[in-house]
Amino acid sequence: MSGLTRLYPKTWRDRYGHEFDALLEDTSLTLPVLADVLMGAARARVTASVAALRTHPPSAASMVATTTGLRVGAVSAASAGMLWALTFLTGSLVEWGKYGRDLGFVLLIAAAAGLFVAQLTMTVDWHAARGRALAHLGVVVSAVGMAVLGLALLAAMAVSRPWSMRFAWTPLDVLMAGMALMLIGCTLLASAWLRGGRVVAGALLGAAAVALLLVSVLPAPPPEVSIMLDQIGRFRGAYRSGSTGGWFDTDPRTFMPAALFGVTWMLVGLGQMRRYFARPAPST
Amino acid sequence: MKPLRTHPPEPALLILLSLAAGQKHGHAMMLDIEAFSGIRVGPGSLYGAIERLERDGLIEPIDGDERRRPYRLTEQGRDSLAGQVVALTTLARLGRQRLAGS
Numbered sequence: 001m002s003g004l005t006r007l008y009p010k011t012w013r014d015r016y017g018h019e020f021d022a023l024l025e026d027t028s029l030t031l032p033v034l035a036d037v038l039m040g041a042a043r044a045r046v047t048a049s050v051a052a053l054r055t056h057p058p059s060a061a062s063m064v065a066t067t068t069g070l071r072v073g074a075v076s077a078a079s080a081g082m083l084w085a086l087t088f089l090t091g092s093l094v095e096w097g098k099y100g101r102d103l104g105f106v107l108l109i110a111a112a113a114g115l116f117v118a119q120l121t122m123t124v125d126w127h128a129a130r131g132r133a134l135a136h137l138g139v140v141v142s143a144v145g146m147a148v149l150g151l152a153l154l155a156a157m158a159v160s161r162p163w164s165m166r167f168a169w170t171p172l173d174v175l176m177a178g179m180a181l182m183l184i185g186c187t188l189l190a191s192a193w194l195r196g197g198r199v200v201a202g203a204l205l206g207a208a209a210v211a212l213l214l215v216s217v218l219p220a221p222p223p224e225v226s227i228m229l230d231q232i233g234r235f236r237g238a239y240r241s242g243s244t245g246g247w248f249d250t251d252p253r254t255f256m257p258a259a260l261f262g263v264t265w266m267l268v269g270l271g272q273m274r275r276y277f278a279r280p281a282p283s284t
Numbered sequence: 285m286k287p288l289r290t291h292p293p294e295p296a297l298l299i300l301l302s303l304a305a306g307q308k309h310g311h312a313m314m315l316d317i318e319a320f321s322g323i324r325v326g327p328g329s330l331y332g333a334i335e336r337l338e339r340d341g342l343i344e345p346i347d348g349d350e351r352r353r354p355y356r357l358t359e360q361g362r363d364s365l366a367g368q369v370v371a372l373t374t375l376a377r378l379g380r381q382r383l384a385g386s
Contacts, residue, residue, distance in 0.1 A: 012335070016331055018350050019310055019350070020310075020327065022309075022352050023310040023311050023327050027314070036328040037328040038328070039329075040329060040332050044332065
């Protein structure tokens with residue numbers, strides 16, 4: 001079956017898939033035709049979801065769980081996404097990279113915790129069987145990441161500065177490892193969304209998480225590029241005290257994917273809120 | 285003067301009109317509709333309408349080639365088309381009268 005036909009829900013494909021494939025073979029694929037097929041797929045998915053709700057109405061317990069999941073997930077995703085974006089865009093991370101316990105540190109931990117809660121609740125709310133395993137794996141990896149983050153936070157509170165005098169791996173390094181695990185968890189969740197048909201949210205989240213991961217592991221750019229990025233960063237008002245050269249400074253390589261990551265979670269949160277308000281009333 | 289735009293008829297009505305002249309598969313319907321109305325119905329819109337019409341019992345598939353399955357009007361579909369044509373004719377007559385009187 002062609003890639004375009006696969007955009008349609010399975011029940012629809014089982015009935016019309018072969019005919020639709022044959023029709024697409026006979027039709028030249030112009031931009032208006034492509035747009036028409038995409039719109040048709042979106043309509044078919046909405047119709048299939050409504051039909052599924054009519055034939056298999058959810059139980060009262062499931063409705064309560066879904067409602068709670070939507071509510072908590074929406075608030076967590078929107079607020080944590082905003083925190084995350086603000087943390088990177090204001091440049092306060094530059095400071096905590098140096099001194100350990102300033103506002104940026106607290107904001108980042110709060111944002112990461114919020115994102116984890118959002119991820120967890122959205123997985124509870126996840127009904128698509130195809131992406132379920134990936135979504136659950138994403139939550140497990142993120143949970144490990146959160147545990148590492150927590151340990152790093154405790155270690156940061158316990159040791160005196162400068163960290164690098166006492167440990168080969170500073171608490172900051174451990175914290176970044178936890179963050180990387182969280183990003184891998186988010187990438188798995190994004191894959192689950194892509195497989196389950198939440199294409200836009202999955203693509204945005206996946207792109208932002210992978211970009212952040214790449215920025216974390218790629219070597220620093222040569223000096224002339226760094227100077228140029230510094231200038232862009234200053235021009236955009238993102239710098240407070242210049243680049244630290246660490247994993248998370250506020251040069252544009254970092255804050256652009258970080259901002260995309262945060263904004264994506266905000267959009268996911270708003271989408272969840274829309275679903276929450278549009279949910280069917282529980283049957284009494 | 286800017287040309288006036290009119291809304292094209294619903295794909296469902298165009299499909300019923302096309303099948304009123306005999307059974308057809310999807311691609312044949314698209315070509316027929318374009319020939320008699322000048323309207324190009326995209327594959328997504330066409331099969332969205334086919335699904336609704338079949339669910340409402342207005343058209344039905346005929347056994348045959350799975351990939352180019354032909355459809356035909358049911359009795360109910362013929363009645364529905366006749367009703368829509370009468371309604372459109374009445375509207376058209378009323379429109380002509382009012383435009384002539386204004």
